[in-house]
Amino acid sequence: MSIGDYWHWIEKGAFMIQGIYLASQAMTPLLDKQDQIANNLANIQTTGFKQSGLFMKTFQKFLANDENQPAVQNEVKPDEVYVDYKEGAMIKTDSAFDIFIKGSGFLTVMSPNGIRYTRNGNLSLNADGMLVASDGSRIMGNNGFIKIDDRKGPVSINTEGEVIQNNEKIEKLRISDFKKPYRLIREGSGYFKPQLPDNPIVTSQGYAIKQGFLEGSNVDVIANMVNMISSYRNFEADQKALQAQDDTLDKAVNQVGRLS
Amino acid sequence: MLRSMYSAATGMEAQQLYMDTISHNLSNVNTTGYKRSKLEFQDLMYQTLKEPGMRNAEGEMAPCGIEVGLGVKPAATQRIFEQGSLNQTGNTMDVAIKGEGFYQVNMPDGTIAYTRDGSFKLTSDGMIVTSDGYSIAPQISVPEGAQDLGISPEGKVTAILAGQATSTEIGQIEIARFVNPSGLRALGENLFGVSDASGEAILETPGENGIGTLSQGYSEASNVQVVEEMVNMITAQRAYEIVSKSIQVSEDMLQVANNLKR
Numbered sequence: 329m330s331i332g333d334y335w336h337w338i339e340k341g342a343f344m345i346q347g348i349y350l351a352s353q354a355m356t357p358l359l360d361k362q363d364q365i366a367n368n369l370a371n372i373q374t375t376g377f378k379q380s381g382l383f384m385k386t387f388q389k390f391l392a393n394d395e396n397q398p399a400v401q402n403e404v405k406p407d408e409v410y411v412d413y414k415e416g417a418m419i420k421t422d423s424a425f426d427i428f429i430k431g432s433g434f435l436t437v438m439s440p441n442g443i444r445y446t447r448n449g450n451l452s453l454n455a456d457g458m459l460v461a462s463d464g465s466r467i468m469g470n471n472g473f474i475k476i477d478d479r480k481g482p483v484s485i486n487t488e489g490e491v492i493q494n495n496e497k498i499e500k501l502r503i504s505d506f507k508k509p510y511r512l513i514r515e516g517s518g519y520f521k522p523q524l525p526d527n528p529i530v531t532s533q534g535y536a537i538k539q540g541f542l543e544g545s546n547v548d549v550i551a552n553m554v555n556m557i558s559s560y561r562n563f564e565a566d567q568k569a570l571q572a573q574d575d576t577l578d579k580a581v582n583q584v585g586r587l588s
Numbered sequence: 589m590l591r592s593m594y595s596a597a598t599g600m601e602a603q604q605l606y607m608d609t610i611s612h613n614l615s616n617v618n619t620t621g622y623k624r625s626k627l628e629f630q631d632l633m634y635q636t637l638k639e640p641g642m643r644n645a646e647g648e649m650a651p652c653g654i655e656v657g658l659g660v661k662p663a664a665t666q667r668i669f670e671q672g673s674l675n676q677t678g679n680t681m682d683v684a685i686k687g688e689g690f691y692q693v694n695m696p697d698g699t700i701a702y703t704r705d706g707s708f709k710l711t712s713d714g715m716i717v718t719s720d721g722y723s724i725a726p727q728i729s730v731p732e733g734a735q736d737l738g739i740s741p742e743g744k745v746t747a748i749l750a751g752q753a754t755s756t757e758i759g760q761i762e763i764a765r766f767v768n769p770s771g772l773r774a775l776g777e778n779l780f781g782v783s784d785a786s787g788e789a790i791l792e793t794p795g796e797n798g799i800g801t802l803s804q805g806y807s808e809a810s811n812v813q814v815v816e817e818m819v820n821m822i823t824a825q826r827a828y829e830i831v832s833k834s835i836q837v838s839e840d841m842l843q844v845a846n847n848l849k850r
Contacts, residue, residue: 355845358841359592359841360654360656362592362834362837362838362841363591363592363595363656363657364656364657365592365834366591366592366593366595366596366599366659366831366834366835366838367592367595367631367656367657367658367659368657369596369599369827369830369831369833369834370595370596370598370599370602370657370659370660370831370834371599371629371631371657371659371660372599372827372830372831373602373603373606373629373660373823373824373827374629374630374631374660375628375629375630377629377631380655380657382654383652406637406654407650407654408638408640408650408651408652408653408654409652409653409654409655409656410652411652421626421668422670423668423670448630450628450666452666452768452770452771453767453768454767454768454771454785454787455767455768455771455784455785455786455787455788456767456787457767457787462628462630462663462664462666463630463663478767479765479790479797479798480798481798482798508651510651510652511640511641511651511652512640513634513636513639513640513653513655514631514634514655514657515633515634516630516631516632516633516634516657516658517630517631517633517663518630518631523639523640523641526641549830553830553833556833556834556837557837560837560840560841563841563844563845564844567844567845567847567848570848571848571850
Protein backbone atom coordinates (compact mmCIF):
# COMPACT_ATOMS: atom_id res chain seq x y z
CA MET A 329 0.00 0.00 0.00
CA SER A 330 1.47 3.38 -0.96
CA ILE A 331 1.47 6.47 1.22
CA GLY A 332 -1.22 8.00 -0.95
CA ASP A 333 -3.57 5.13 -0.28
CA TYR A 334 -3.32 5.69 3.45
CA TRP A 335 -4.78 9.16 3.14
CA HIS A 336 -8.08 7.76 2.10
CA TRP A 337 -8.69 6.02 5.36
CA ILE A 338 -6.91 8.32 7.79
CA GLU A 339 -9.66 9.98 9.75
CA LYS A 340 -9.48 13.44 11.26
CA GLY A 341 -8.30 12.21 14.63
CA ALA A 342 -5.57 10.01 13.28
CA PHE A 343 -3.08 12.74 12.34
CA MET A 344 -0.38 11.26 14.46
CA ILE A 345 0.42 8.74 11.78
CA GLN A 346 0.79 11.61 9.33
CA GLY A 347 3.69 12.86 11.43
CA ILE A 348 5.52 9.61 10.87
CA TYR A 349 5.22 9.99 7.11
CA LEU A 350 6.32 13.62 7.20
CA ALA A 351 9.45 12.79 9.17
CA SER A 352 10.25 9.92 6.84
CA GLN A 353 9.73 12.14 3.78
CA ALA A 354 12.27 14.57 5.18
CA MET A 355 14.84 11.81 5.51
CA THR A 356 14.87 10.64 1.88
CA PRO A 357 16.03 13.97 0.35
CA LEU A 358 18.85 14.11 2.87
CA LEU A 359 20.16 10.86 1.41
CA ASP A 360 19.99 12.47 -2.06
CA LYS A 361 21.91 15.42 -0.67
CA GLN A 362 24.60 13.08 0.59
CA ASP A 363 24.88 11.66 -2.97
CA GLN A 364 25.63 15.16 -4.27
CA ILE A 365 28.23 15.79 -1.56
CA ALA A 366 29.96 12.46 -2.21
CA ASN A 367 30.17 13.26 -5.93
CA ASN A 368 31.63 16.71 -5.19
CA LEU A 369 34.24 15.29 -2.84
CA ALA A 370 35.16 12.50 -5.29
CA ASN A 371 35.84 15.18 -7.94
CA ILE A 372 38.05 17.31 -5.76
CA GLN A 373 40.92 17.06 -8.29
CA THR A 374 38.93 16.93 -11.55
CA THR A 375 39.99 19.62 -14.01
CA GLY A 376 37.16 22.04 -14.79
CA PHE A 377 34.70 20.30 -12.46
CA LYS A 378 31.78 22.35 -11.09
CA GLN A 379 30.31 21.38 -7.73
CA SER A 380 26.59 20.95 -7.31
CA GLY A 381 24.09 21.00 -4.50
CA LEU A 382 20.50 20.07 -3.92
CA PHE A 383 17.65 22.51 -3.32
CA MET A 384 14.81 21.07 -1.31
CA LYS A 385 11.22 22.02 -1.68
CA THR A 386 9.81 22.46 1.78
CA PHE A 387 6.25 22.62 2.94
CA GLN A 388 4.48 22.73 -0.32
CA LYS A 389 0.98 23.27 0.95
CA PHE A 390 -2.20 22.40 -0.70
CA LEU A 391 -5.64 21.77 0.62
CA ALA A 392 -7.34 18.85 -0.93
CA ASN A 393 -10.84 19.69 -2.02
CA ASP A 394 -12.08 16.47 -0.58
CA GLU A 395 -14.21 15.90 2.47
CA ASN A 396 -12.47 12.69 3.36
CA GLN A 397 -9.07 14.21 2.98
CA PRO A 398 -9.07 17.77 4.23
CA ALA A 399 -5.57 17.57 5.65
CA VAL A 400 -2.82 19.95 4.78
CA GLN A 401 -0.08 17.92 3.20
CA ASN A 402 3.35 19.15 4.09
CA GLU A 403 6.03 17.35 2.22
CA VAL A 404 9.72 17.78 1.75
CA LYS A 405 11.19 16.56 -1.49
CA PRO A 406 14.26 17.17 -3.57
CA ASP A 407 13.44 20.00 -5.94
CA GLU A 408 16.40 20.73 -8.13
CA VAL A 409 20.13 20.38 -8.37
CA TYR A 410 22.05 23.57 -8.86
CA VAL A 411 25.49 23.65 -10.40
CA ASP A 412 27.87 26.21 -8.98
CA TYR A 413 29.69 27.81 -11.95
CA LYS A 414 32.16 29.65 -9.74
CA GLU A 415 35.60 29.70 -11.33
CA GLY A 416 38.08 27.08 -10.10
CA ALA A 417 41.65 27.92 -9.12
CA MET A 418 44.22 28.58 -11.86
CA ILE A 419 46.82 25.81 -11.88
CA LYS A 420 50.09 26.53 -13.65
CA THR A 421 51.22 23.69 -15.91
CA ASP A 422 53.37 25.49 -18.53
CA SER A 423 52.05 23.13 -21.18
CA ALA A 424 51.36 24.97 -24.46
CA PHE A 425 48.05 23.20 -25.00
CA ASP A 426 46.66 23.69 -21.50
CA ILE A 427 44.24 26.58 -21.43
CA PHE A 428 42.18 28.28 -18.76
CA ILE A 429 39.03 30.21 -19.65
CA LYS A 430 38.89 33.20 -17.37
CA GLY A 431 35.33 34.43 -17.20
CA SER A 432 32.19 32.99 -18.67
CA GLY A 433 32.37 30.50 -21.52
CA PHE A 434 32.95 26.90 -22.58
CA LEU A 435 35.19 25.21 -25.13
CA THR A 436 33.22 23.67 -27.99
CA VAL A 437 34.04 20.00 -28.55
CA MET A 438 32.88 17.48 -31.19
CA SER A 439 32.28 14.43 -28.98
CA PRO A 440 31.08 11.05 -30.31
CA ASN A 441 27.57 12.03 -29.14
CA GLY A 442 27.54 15.40 -30.90
CA ILE A 443 28.66 18.87 -29.98
CA ARG A 444 29.37 19.30 -26.28
CA TYR A 445 30.77 22.06 -24.11
CA THR A 446 33.48 21.83 -21.47
CA ARG A 447 35.59 23.92 -19.11
CA ASN A 448 38.37 21.30 -19.16
CA GLY A 449 41.20 22.96 -21.10
CA ASN A 450 43.61 20.02 -20.98
CA LEU A 451 44.14 19.82 -24.76
CA SER A 452 46.72 18.01 -26.88
CA LEU A 453 47.47 17.11 -30.47
CA ASN A 454 46.47 13.74 -31.88
CA ALA A 455 48.48 11.73 -34.42
CA ASP A 456 46.98 13.77 -37.29
CA GLY A 457 47.92 17.08 -35.68
CA MET A 458 44.34 17.91 -34.67
CA LEU A 459 43.77 19.79 -31.44
CA VAL A 460 41.81 17.40 -29.19
CA ALA A 461 40.38 17.25 -25.68
CA SER A 462 41.75 14.72 -23.19
CA ASP A 463 39.29 12.02 -24.37
CA GLY A 464 40.36 12.49 -28.02
CA SER A 465 37.34 14.51 -29.17
CA ARG A 466 38.23 17.31 -31.57
CA ILE A 467 38.10 20.92 -30.43
CA MET A 468 36.09 23.25 -32.65
CA GLY A 469 37.21 26.63 -33.87
CA ASN A 470 35.02 29.28 -35.42
CA ASN A 471 35.50 27.75 -38.90
CA GLY A 472 35.88 24.07 -38.12
CA PHE A 473 38.46 21.84 -36.50
CA ILE A 474 41.92 23.06 -35.63
CA LYS A 475 44.89 21.41 -37.34
CA ILE A 476 48.39 22.31 -36.27
CA ASP A 477 51.66 21.43 -38.00
CA ASP A 478 54.06 21.50 -35.07
CA ARG A 479 57.09 21.50 -37.36
CA LYS A 480 56.38 25.16 -38.11
CA GLY A 481 57.31 26.29 -34.63
CA PRO A 482 55.80 26.85 -31.21
CA VAL A 483 52.06 27.48 -30.92
CA SER A 484 50.65 30.27 -28.84
CA ILE A 485 47.05 30.92 -27.86
CA ASN A 486 46.28 34.53 -27.07
CA THR A 487 43.69 35.94 -24.68
CA GLU A 488 40.99 36.03 -27.37
CA GLY A 489 41.56 32.33 -28.05
CA GLU A 490 43.35 32.78 -31.38
CA VAL A 491 45.74 29.93 -32.14
CA ILE A 492 48.88 31.53 -33.51
CA GLN A 493 51.98 30.00 -35.05
CA ASN A 494 54.80 32.05 -36.61
CA ASN A 495 52.76 35.26 -36.18
CA GLU A 496 50.09 33.69 -38.33
CA LYS A 497 46.56 33.10 -37.05
CA ILE A 498 45.52 29.50 -37.73
CA GLU A 499 42.07 29.51 -36.18
CA LYS A 500 40.14 30.98 -33.28
CA LEU A 501 38.78 28.69 -30.56
CA ARG A 502 35.01 28.69 -30.46
CA ILE A 503 34.12 29.80 -26.94
CA SER A 504 30.39 29.31 -26.40
CA ASP A 505 28.16 30.53 -23.66
CA PHE A 506 24.55 30.08 -22.68
CA LYS A 507 21.69 32.34 -21.75
CA LYS A 508 20.73 29.91 -19.00
CA PRO A 509 23.83 28.07 -17.80
CA TYR A 510 21.88 26.75 -14.81
CA ARG A 511 19.84 24.63 -17.18
CA LEU A 512 22.77 22.76 -18.75
CA ILE A 513 22.78 18.99 -18.46
CA ARG A 514 25.99 17.40 -17.21
CA GLU A 515 27.07 14.34 -19.12
CA GLY A 516 30.21 13.27 -17.31
CA SER A 517 33.79 13.53 -18.64
CA GLY A 518 33.49 17.26 -17.96
CA TYR A 519 30.94 17.73 -20.74
CA PHE A 520 27.85 19.91 -20.61
CA LYS A 521 24.92 19.73 -23.01
CA PRO A 522 22.27 22.41 -23.54
CA GLN A 523 18.59 21.68 -23.95
CA LEU A 524 17.66 23.11 -27.32
CA PRO A 525 15.87 25.23 -28.42
CA ASP A 526 15.15 26.37 -24.92
CA ASN A 527 18.70 27.33 -24.03
CA PRO A 528 20.33 28.90 -27.12
CA ILE A 529 24.09 28.93 -27.56
CA VAL A 530 25.60 32.38 -27.75
CA THR A 531 29.15 33.54 -28.40
CA SER A 532 30.81 34.30 -25.11
CA GLN A 533 31.60 37.98 -24.63
CA GLY A 534 33.56 38.35 -21.42
CA TYR A 535 36.39 35.84 -21.40
CA ALA A 536 40.16 35.74 -21.50
CA ILE A 537 42.18 32.64 -22.41
CA LYS A 538 45.29 31.96 -20.36
CA GLN A 539 47.74 29.59 -22.00
CA GLY A 540 49.76 27.24 -19.77
CA PHE A 541 47.14 27.06 -17.03
CA LEU A 542 44.34 24.65 -16.16
CA GLU A 543 41.18 25.28 -14.17
CA GLY A 544 41.10 23.30 -10.94
CA SER A 545 37.94 21.80 -9.51
CA ASN A 546 35.80 24.43 -7.74
CA VAL A 547 34.75 22.02 -4.97
CA ASP A 548 34.76 23.88 -1.66
CA VAL A 549 35.93 21.24 0.82
CA ILE A 550 34.91 23.09 3.96
CA ALA A 551 31.43 23.96 2.68
CA ASN A 552 30.90 20.34 1.61
CA MET A 553 32.11 19.00 4.96
CA VAL A 554 29.81 21.42 6.81
CA ASN A 555 26.89 20.41 4.57
CA MET A 556 27.69 16.79 5.22
CA ILE A 557 27.70 17.29 8.99
CA SER A 558 24.52 19.36 9.00
CA SER A 559 22.62 16.98 6.76
CA TYR A 560 23.75 14.08 8.91
CA ARG A 561 22.50 15.83 12.06
CA ASN A 562 19.24 16.75 10.32
CA PHE A 563 18.89 13.13 9.42
CA GLU A 564 19.39 12.11 13.05
CA ALA A 565 16.92 14.77 14.24
CA ASP A 566 14.33 13.51 11.76
CA GLN A 567 14.88 10.02 13.03
CA LYS A 568 14.31 11.21 16.61
CA ALA A 569 11.14 13.05 15.54
CA LEU A 570 9.89 9.88 13.90
CA GLN A 571 10.69 7.83 16.97
CA ALA A 572 8.95 10.36 19.23
CA GLN A 573 5.81 10.05 17.09
CA ASP A 574 6.15 6.32 17.36
CA ASP A 575 6.43 6.52 21.17
CA THR A 576 3.32 8.72 21.38
CA LEU A 577 1.43 6.32 19.18
CA ASP A 578 2.63 3.49 21.36
CA LYS A 579 1.15 5.25 24.40
CA ALA A 580 -2.10 5.96 22.60
CA VAL A 581 -2.49 2.47 21.28
CA ASN A 582 -1.19 0.32 24.09
CA GLN A 583 -1.54 2.34 27.30
CA VAL A 584 -4.60 4.61 27.01
CA GLY A 585 -7.54 2.68 28.31
CA ARG A 586 -5.49 0.08 30.09
CA LEU A 587 -7.11 -0.63 33.42
CA SER A 588 -4.22 -1.74 35.49
CA MET B 589 21.86 6.10 -0.53
CA LEU B 590 24.33 3.52 -1.64
CA ARG B 591 25.12 5.76 -4.64
CA SER B 592 27.09 8.12 -2.42
CA MET B 593 29.23 5.30 -1.06
CA TYR B 594 30.10 4.09 -4.54
CA SER B 595 30.84 7.62 -5.83
CA ALA B 596 33.11 8.18 -2.86
CA ALA B 597 34.81 4.82 -3.51
CA THR B 598 35.62 5.90 -7.09
CA GLY B 599 37.19 9.00 -5.53
CA MET B 600 39.39 6.89 -3.28
CA GLU B 601 40.45 4.64 -6.15
CA ALA B 602 41.33 7.66 -8.29
CA GLN B 603 43.43 9.16 -5.50
CA GLN B 604 45.28 5.85 -5.12
CA LEU B 605 46.13 5.87 -8.82
CA TYR B 606 47.24 9.49 -8.47
CA MET B 607 49.52 8.45 -5.63
CA ASP B 608 50.92 5.62 -7.81
CA THR B 609 51.79 8.14 -10.53
CA ILE B 610 53.43 10.48 -8.02
CA SER B 611 55.50 7.65 -6.52
CA HIS B 612 56.67 6.58 -9.96
CA ASN B 613 57.70 10.15 -10.77
CA LEU B 614 59.52 10.55 -7.46
CA SER B 615 61.39 7.28 -7.80
CA ASN B 616 62.65 8.46 -11.20
CA VAL B 617 63.91 11.78 -9.92
CA ASN B 618 67.47 10.87 -10.93
CA THR B 619 66.71 8.91 -14.11
CA THR B 620 68.47 10.36 -17.15
CA GLY B 621 66.00 11.68 -19.70
CA TYR B 622 62.95 10.69 -17.64
CA LYS B 623 59.75 12.59 -18.39
CA ARG B 624 57.22 12.96 -15.60
CA SER B 625 53.60 11.99 -16.09
CA LYS B 626 50.49 13.61 -14.75
CA LEU B 627 47.15 11.99 -14.01
CA GLU B 628 44.05 13.69 -15.39
CA PHE B 629 40.63 13.21 -13.82
CA GLN B 630 37.15 13.44 -15.31
CA ASP B 631 33.73 13.28 -13.68
CA LEU B 632 31.76 10.07 -14.30
CA MET B 633 28.34 10.04 -15.94
CA TYR B 634 25.27 11.53 -14.29
CA GLN B 635 22.01 9.89 -13.44
CA THR B 636 19.16 12.24 -14.35
CA LEU B 637 16.27 11.94 -11.91
CA LYS B 638 14.42 14.93 -13.31
CA GLU B 639 15.07 16.67 -16.64
CA PRO B 640 15.61 20.42 -16.40
CA GLY B 641 12.71 22.36 -17.91
CA MET B 642 10.11 19.77 -16.92
CA ARG B 643 6.74 21.22 -15.93
CA ASN B 644 5.37 20.58 -12.47
CA ALA B 645 1.78 19.97 -11.49
CA GLU B 646 1.01 23.71 -11.57
CA GLY B 647 2.46 24.02 -15.07
CA GLU B 648 5.50 25.97 -14.00
CA MET B 649 8.76 25.13 -15.66
CA ALA B 650 11.54 23.96 -13.36
CA PRO B 651 14.73 25.89 -14.16
CA CYS B 652 17.01 23.01 -13.15
CA GLY B 653 16.63 19.27 -12.97
CA ILE B 654 17.97 16.69 -10.59
CA GLU B 655 21.15 14.98 -11.65
CA VAL B 656 23.19 12.76 -9.40
CA GLY B 657 26.85 12.43 -10.29
CA LEU B 658 28.39 9.01 -9.85
CA GLY B 659 31.95 9.97 -8.97
CA VAL B 660 35.24 10.38 -10.75
CA LYS B 661 37.39 8.44 -13.20
CA PRO B 662 41.04 8.77 -14.13
CA ALA B 663 41.05 9.95 -17.76
CA ALA B 664 44.70 9.80 -18.81
CA THR B 665 48.24 9.77 -17.61
CA GLN B 666 49.73 12.52 -19.67
CA ARG B 667 53.48 12.54 -20.11
CA ILE B 668 55.02 16.00 -19.91
CA PHE B 669 57.88 16.29 -22.41
CA GLU B 670 59.28 19.43 -20.87
CA GLN B 671 63.06 19.84 -21.23
CA GLY B 672 65.02 18.52 -18.27
CA SER B 673 68.07 20.46 -17.12
CA LEU B 674 71.37 19.62 -18.81
CA ASN B 675 74.10 18.45 -16.48
CA GLN B 676 77.73 18.59 -17.55
CA THR B 677 79.35 15.18 -17.16
CA GLY B 678 82.62 15.65 -19.07
CA ASN B 679 82.08 12.25 -20.71
CA THR B 680 82.36 12.49 -24.51
CA MET B 681 79.78 9.71 -24.92
CA ASP B 682 77.06 11.58 -22.99
CA VAL B 683 74.96 13.44 -25.53
CA ALA B 684 71.83 15.31 -24.51
CA ILE B 685 69.12 16.56 -26.85
CA LYS B 686 68.46 20.25 -26.33
CA GLY B 687 64.90 20.75 -27.54
CA GLU B 688 62.44 18.36 -29.11
CA GLY B 689 63.38 14.90 -30.44
CA PHE B 690 64.27 11.29 -29.61
CA TYR B 691 67.20 9.01 -30.42
CA GLN B 692 66.27 5.88 -32.33
CA VAL B 693 67.29 2.56 -30.85
CA ASN B 694 67.37 -0.84 -32.59
CA MET B 695 65.52 -3.35 -30.45
CA PRO B 696 66.43 -7.06 -30.51
CA ASP B 697 63.05 -7.89 -32.13
CA GLY B 698 63.81 -5.65 -35.11
CA THR B 699 61.55 -2.76 -34.12
CA ILE B 700 62.73 0.74 -33.37
CA ALA B 701 62.30 2.31 -29.95
CA TYR B 702 62.84 5.93 -29.02
CA THR B 703 64.67 7.46 -26.08
CA ARG B 704 65.82 10.78 -24.67
CA ASP B 705 68.59 9.06 -22.71
CA GLY B 706 71.85 9.89 -24.52
CA SER B 707 74.36 8.22 -22.20
CA PHE B 708 75.96 6.12 -24.93
CA LYS B 709 78.70 3.52 -24.63
CA LEU B 710 81.01 1.78 -27.07
CA THR B 711 81.00 -1.98 -27.52
CA SER B 712 84.22 -3.95 -27.92
CA ASP B 713 83.86 -3.76 -31.70
CA GLY B 714 83.31 0.02 -31.69
CA MET B 715 79.52 0.18 -32.05
CA ILE B 716 77.72 3.12 -30.36
CA VAL B 717 75.08 1.61 -28.04
CA THR B 718 72.79 2.69 -25.19
CA SER B 719 73.44 1.68 -21.56
CA ASP B 720 71.43 -1.49 -22.20
CA GLY B 721 73.58 -2.43 -25.20
CA TYR B 722 71.02 -1.60 -27.92
CA SER B 723 72.66 0.00 -30.95
CA ILE B 724 71.42 3.38 -32.10
CA ALA B 725 69.81 3.69 -35.54
CA PRO B 726 71.32 4.31 -38.04
CA GLN B 727 74.19 2.27 -36.64
CA ILE B 728 77.49 4.07 -36.18
CA SER B 729 80.72 2.24 -35.52
CA VAL B 730 83.95 3.85 -34.47
CA PRO B 731 87.01 2.37 -36.25
CA GLU B 732 89.72 0.87 -34.11
CA GLY B 733 92.39 3.30 -32.95
CA ALA B 734 90.21 6.36 -33.58
CA GLN B 735 90.67 9.21 -31.14
CA ASP B 736 88.91 12.42 -30.12
CA LEU B 737 85.35 11.34 -30.86
CA GLY B 738 83.31 14.45 -31.49
CA ILE B 739 79.55 14.88 -31.91
CA SER B 740 78.46 18.22 -33.35
CA PRO B 741 75.18 19.96 -32.40
CA GLU B 742 73.88 18.88 -35.85
CA GLY B 743 74.62 15.23 -35.10
CA LYS B 744 77.78 14.74 -37.15
CA VAL B 745 80.04 12.14 -35.53
CA THR B 746 83.72 12.76 -36.21
CA ALA B 747 86.97 11.17 -35.04
CA ILE B 748 90.69 11.34 -35.73
CA LEU B 749 91.42 8.00 -37.33
CA ALA B 750 94.65 6.13 -36.62
CA GLY B 751 97.56 7.60 -38.57
CA GLN B 752 95.71 10.77 -39.59
CA ALA B 753 96.13 14.34 -38.37
CA THR B 754 92.66 15.76 -39.11
CA SER B 755 89.21 14.49 -38.11
CA THR B 756 87.00 12.50 -40.45
CA GLU B 757 83.19 12.18 -40.42
CA ILE B 758 82.22 8.63 -39.46
CA GLY B 759 78.46 8.95 -39.10
CA GLN B 760 75.37 11.11 -38.70
CA ILE B 761 72.91 10.81 -35.81
CA GLU B 762 69.28 11.30 -36.82
CA ILE B 763 66.60 12.12 -34.30
CA ALA B 764 62.88 11.51 -34.50
CA ARG B 765 59.92 13.66 -33.57
CA PHE B 766 56.23 12.92 -33.14
CA VAL B 767 53.12 14.99 -33.71
CA ASN B 768 51.82 13.85 -30.32
CA PRO B 769 54.72 12.66 -28.13
CA SER B 770 52.31 12.29 -25.17
CA GLY B 771 50.77 9.37 -27.09
CA LEU B 772 54.01 7.33 -27.10
CA ARG B 773 53.93 4.00 -25.30
CA ALA B 774 56.35 3.77 -22.39
CA LEU B 775 58.41 0.57 -22.68
CA GLY B 776 60.53 1.01 -19.56
CA GLU B 777 64.35 1.23 -19.65
CA ASN B 778 63.89 4.90 -20.69
CA LEU B 779 62.47 3.70 -24.02
CA PHE B 780 59.28 4.69 -25.81
CA GLY B 781 57.46 2.84 -28.57
CA VAL B 782 55.37 4.29 -31.35
CA SER B 783 51.56 3.97 -31.05
CA ASP B 784 48.52 4.92 -33.13
CA ALA B 785 48.06 7.97 -30.94
CA SER B 786 51.58 9.31 -31.29
CA GLY B 787 51.68 9.16 -35.10
CA GLU B 788 54.59 7.86 -37.15
CA ALA B 789 58.10 9.06 -36.37
CA ILE B 790 59.33 11.98 -38.48
CA LEU B 791 63.10 11.75 -38.96
CA GLU B 792 65.14 14.93 -38.95
CA THR B 793 68.76 16.02 -38.80
CA PRO B 794 69.30 17.74 -35.42
CA GLY B 795 68.76 21.51 -35.64
CA GLU B 796 66.52 21.39 -38.71
CA ASN B 797 62.85 22.43 -38.81
CA GLY B 798 62.85 23.49 -35.18
CA ILE B 799 63.92 20.10 -33.78
CA GLY B 800 66.48 19.98 -30.96
CA THR B 801 70.26 20.05 -31.22
CA LEU B 802 72.79 17.74 -29.55
CA SER B 803 75.11 18.73 -26.69
CA GLN B 804 78.11 16.49 -26.23
CA GLY B 805 79.37 16.07 -22.68
CA TYR B 806 75.97 16.68 -21.11
CA SER B 807 73.21 14.42 -19.91
CA GLU B 808 69.58 15.42 -19.56
CA ALA B 809 68.30 15.21 -16.00
CA SER B 810 64.83 13.98 -15.13
CA ASN B 811 62.19 16.71 -15.44
CA VAL B 812 60.46 15.66 -12.20
CA GLN B 813 60.01 18.67 -9.93
CA VAL B 814 60.24 17.45 -6.38
CA VAL B 815 58.35 20.32 -4.76
CA GLU B 816 55.50 20.00 -7.21
CA GLU B 817 55.28 16.24 -6.61
CA MET B 818 55.32 16.77 -2.85
CA VAL B 819 52.46 19.26 -3.11
CA ASN B 820 50.57 16.76 -5.30
CA MET B 821 51.25 14.06 -2.73
CA ILE B 822 49.80 16.21 0.07
CA THR B 823 46.67 17.02 -1.95
CA ALA B 824 46.26 13.35 -2.93
CA GLN B 825 46.49 12.25 0.70
CA ARG B 826 44.05 14.89 1.93
CA ALA B 827 41.61 14.23 -0.89
CA TYR B 828 41.76 10.53 0.00
CA GLU B 829 40.93 11.33 3.63
CA ILE B 830 38.11 13.69 2.72
CA VAL B 831 36.46 11.21 0.38
CA SER B 832 36.77 8.46 2.99
CA LYS B 833 34.91 10.77 5.40
CA SER B 834 31.98 10.90 3.03
CA ILE B 835 31.87 7.10 3.00
CA GLN B 836 31.82 7.15 6.80
CA VAL B 837 28.98 9.67 6.93
CA SER B 838 26.99 7.70 4.37
CA GLU B 839 27.49 4.63 6.49
CA ASP B 840 26.40 6.50 9.64
CA MET B 841 23.27 7.68 7.85
CA LEU B 842 22.44 4.14 6.86
CA GLN B 843 22.89 3.16 10.47
CA VAL B 844 20.52 5.89 11.64
CA ALA B 845 17.97 4.68 9.13
CA ASN B 846 18.53 1.18 10.34
CA ASN B 847 17.85 2.26 13.94
CA LEU B 848 14.43 3.65 13.04
CA LYS B 849 12.96 0.33 14.02
CA ARG B 850 14.05 -0.39 17.55
